[in-house]
Amino acid sequence: MTYLLALDQGTTSSRAIVFDTDGAQVAVAQREFQQHYPQPGWVEHDANEIWATQRDVAIEALAKAGLKAADIAALGIVNQRETLVVWDRATGEPVCRAIVWQDRRTAAMCRQLKDAEPIFRTKTGLLLDPYFTGTKLAWLLDNEPGLRARAEAGELAAGTIDSWLVYKLTNGKQHVTDASNASRTLLLNLQTCEWDNELLDILRVPAALLPAVVDSSGVCGEVSGVDELNGIAIAGLAGDQQSALFGQACFGKGDAKNTYGTGSFLLVNTGTEVAASHQKLLSTVGWRIGGVTEYALEGSVFVTGAAVQWLRDGLGIIKQSADVEALANQVPDTGDVYLVPAFAGLGAPHWDPDARGTIVGMTRGTTAAHIARATLEGIALQSVELAEAMRADTGLAIDELRVDGGAASNDTLMQMQADLLQAKVIRPKVTETTALGAAYLAGLAVGVWPDRPTLAKQWAVDREFEPQISADEAAAKRARWGEAVERAKGWAADD
Numbered sequence: 343m344t345y346l347l348a349l350d351q352g353t354t355s356s357r358a359i360v361f362d363t364d365g366a367q368v369a370v371a372q373r374e375f376q377q378h379y380p381q382p383g384w385v386e387h388d389a390n391e392i393w394a395t396q397r398d399v400a401i402e403a404l405a406k407a408g409l410k411a412a413d414i415a416a417l418g419i420v421n422q423r424e425t426l427v428v429w430d431r432a433t434g435e436p437v438c439r440a441i442v443w444q445d446r447r448t449a450a451m452c453r454q455l456k457d458a459e460p461i462f463r464t465k466t467g468l469l470l471d472p473y474f475t476g477t478k479l480a481w482l483l484d485n486e487p488g489l490r491a492r493a494e495a496g497e498l499a500a501g502t503i504d505s506w507l508v509y510k511l512t513n514g515k516q517h518v519t520d521a522s523n524a525s526r527t528l529l530l531n532l533q534t535c536e537w538d539n540e541l542l543d544i545l546r547v548p549a550a551l552l553p554a555v556v557d558s559s560g561v562c563g564e565v566s567g568v569d570e571l572n573g574i575a576i577a578g579l580a581g582d583q584q585s586a587l588f589g590q591a592c593f594g595k596g597d598a599k600n601t602y603g604t605g606s607f608l609l610v611n612t613g614t615e616v617a618a619s620h621q622k623l624l625s626t627v628g629w630r631i632g633g634v635t636e637y638a639l640e641g642s643v644f645v646t647g648a649a650v651q652w653l654r655d656g657l658g659i660i661k662q663s664a665d666v667e668a669l670a671n672q673v674p675d676t677g678d679v680y681l682v683p684a685f686a687g688l689g690a691p692h693w694d695p696d697a698r699g700t701i702v703g704m705t706r707g708t709t710a711a712h713i714a715r716a717t718l719e720g721i722a723l724q725s726v727e728l729a730e731a732m733r734a735d736t737g738l739a740i741d742e743l744r745v746d747g748g749a750a751s752n753d754t755l756m757q758m759q760a761d762l763l764q765a766k767v768i769r770p771k772v773t774e775t776t777a778l779g780a781a782y783l784a785g786l787a788v789g790v791w792p793d794r795p796t797l798a799k800q801w802a803v804d805r806e807f808e809p810q811i812s813a814d815e816a817a818a819k820r821a822r823w824g825e826a827v828e829r830a831k832g833w834a835a836d837d
């Protein structure tokens with residue numbers, strides 16, 4: 343029997359899953375790690391802790407499956423995107439904590455660079471928002487004493503989490519990133535899939551820092567220096583959201599998926615041509631395989647599942663995330679309460695780093711149940727805005743949406759999504775599609791599966807949700823939501 347090992351390095355936890363050739367999960371191990379919030383709006387991770395947790399869960403998953411490294415055909419790595427790690431090439435030690443995708447510290451820098459935004463928009467498909475890696479790297483070089491000189495001298499390496507993990511797994515032999523991760527940095531030319539000198543110049547980033555850009559599916563190294571994993575081929579790399587698109591078998595132009603994790607990320611496959619957005623969606627690399635790049639349009643929402651965590655940790659009205667469903671179902675509706683979870687600003691299609699979380703419409707009769715229900719509706723409504731923007735961009739209405747991620751297990755939320763989107767929502771049997779995508783990318787590279795049609799046949803439905811409210815009712819809620827969003831915008835602008 344042949345097995346694949348998927349490493350899914352997420353924002354809040356590191357996960358490793360062993361899959362068999364039917365795409366079935368054989369064993370899983372997961373470890374959370376610490377989030378650091380050194381200043382308001384800043385979010386950091388300890389890159390060494392990311393490495394240690396990811397290595398340990400990989401070892402643990404193999405042990406749980408009763409397998410040895412030699413039983414694994416290949417491993418794939420998928421990861422939280424945009425998060426920046428800079429390390430010393432000689433020692434392999436990070437020079438400081440990783441700056442996480444949610445970190446807003448470069449909001450002022452992005453405003454200052456606004457005149458250059460059209461260049462970034464055209465070349466990278468992204469916007470000038472603190473979300474992306476490029477301004478984080480520029481900030482670090484400007485603000486950490488001595489770093490720029492060391493970077494220019496070639497002493498340092500920079501990369502997203504995929505780069506960092508490959509570097510550690512190969513004992514410092516490989517400094518690479520795949521095209522999908524690279525397309526989130528503000529430094530990659532989408533058309534050529536190469537680092538762009540004009541963009542490097544604008545952000546004053548020395549090219550010597552950057553990894554080589556490789557295919558998303560292809561052997562890019564071999565594990566060495568971790569006894570239990572040594573010899574396993576590293577054969578798949580991708581950003582986690584692109585990987586979920588792959589794991590959902592969204593191989594055809596127009597196929598769409600939405601992942602509900604810390605944030606939500608709705609991606610639609612746009613084929614081998616870059617589809618430019620007029621609705622502030624992102625054009626991004628889906629994957630590059632055999633040198634051929636396929637693209638996607640993406641709507642990124644920063645806080646969805648994290649809002650449920652806030653109900654748990656911030657408000658204390660639920661004990662665990664899954665409890666939100668029962669609490670929300672204690673009431674038939676939100677009583678006209680709307681919760682805009684703009685805790686980290688607003689992403690697509692608003693891109694307002696100064697927006698902040700807002701609850702509107704509360705009365706003396708509002709209860710925790712209304713807040714819980716409004717949180718779920720807020721998650722669904724943010725995705726509706728993305729789907730509307732995609733329709734305006736591509737002319738294609740999303741009439742079917744494949745869903746995955748932690749919060750996709752919430753039936754009430756999925757029903758709300760179908761209602762508010764006025765489209766069918768389809769949940770597959772395997773909702774660990776992010777990790778499955780990693781296994782697929784790695785397995786294709788080493789011949790475990792012959793082609794994508796074989797993978798598409800493995801995809802199976804768990805449950806479908808059909809709209810149960812009228813289009814008029816949905817439109818009324820969408821309009822009301824729009825008003826609530828306006829109230830959340832710009833709140834922190836004076837900070």
Ligand SMILES: Nc1ncnc2c1ncn2[C@@H]1O[C@H](COP(=O)(O)OP(=O)(O)O)[C@@H](O)[C@H]1O
Pocket residue numbers: 352353354355602603604605646647648649650651663664665666667747748749750751752755
């Ligand atoms: N039943 C549920 N209802 C709503 N949200 C949930 C539920 N279960 C998990 N979540 C949320 O999903 C997120 C975890 O999903 P996951 O896909 O593991 O996220 P990530 O990869 O971003 O760490 C958490 O933010 C959690 O609050």
Ligand SMILES: O=P(O)(O)OC[C@H](O)CO
Pocket residue numbers: 351352353354421422423424443581582583603604605
């Ligand atoms: O870690 P996740 O699953 O929340 O994904 C984070 C995204 O990749 C950020 O762009």
